[in-house]
Amino acid sequence: MKIKIVSSSQNKPSSSFELSKLLKEYIENNIDNNFEIGILNLVDLGLPFWDFSACSEQYSNGVEEEIDAFIFVVPDWNGMMPPILKNWFYFVGSAQFYHKPVLLCGVSSGEGGHYPLVELRAFAAKNFRMNFIPENLIFKNVKELLSTKTIKENKLRERINHCTRTLVAYSKALKSVRSELGEPSSTIKYGI
Secondary structure, X not given: OEXXXXXXXXXXXXXXXXXXXXXXXXXXXXXXXXXXXXXXXXXXXXXXXXXXXXXXXXXXXXXXXXXXXXXXXXEOEOOEOOHHHHHHHHHHOOHHHOOOEEEEEEXXXXXXXXXXXXXXXXXXXXXXXXXXEEEEEEEOXXXXXXXXXXXXXXXXXXXXXXXXXXXXXXXXXXXXXXHHHOOOOOOOOOOO
16 A cells, blocks of 8 residues: 655745654554555646646656555645645646545644645545545644654644544545446546
8 A cells, every 4th residue: 555645835845844754754653554655745846837738748746546545734824725736636637536535634833724624625525536534634833843853742643643544444445446436437527
């Protein structure tokens, strides 16, 4: 099983990318797993602003189709997800997300972090056919967490463990759904 953490900040360096690395390290060291976990930092792709004349095939979108589950690390930009994430979806298309589970992680330097996840659930589920698991992580005051370079708080550790186990369980279950449904239909591209 392969899990991809997608860091979706436009800043370089960014707290979202540092958190993605910390999360990857924590999961690898603390959760019994039989999976590979990698990180995709969207800002490293150098994608142009997408329009209808853009040819998605000429750019690498950083996603291999054999990814089984995703963790989106989404910074709160004044209550919205960053534009780079929405732009990336247009380059990726829906085939890589077809009935695959996604764990959402909100990131905030203050007390926010949840509104971008609400926006993402509304925007991406229908046309990209990803399945957001009914759990999420919110990392508030992220600079404090990153200053320690470790996840010490027991409640947060328990939450990460639970969310990761849930993501893996959904990934296993949705594999049979994808197998039964076959490839996404080219004639039914959208959820409505």
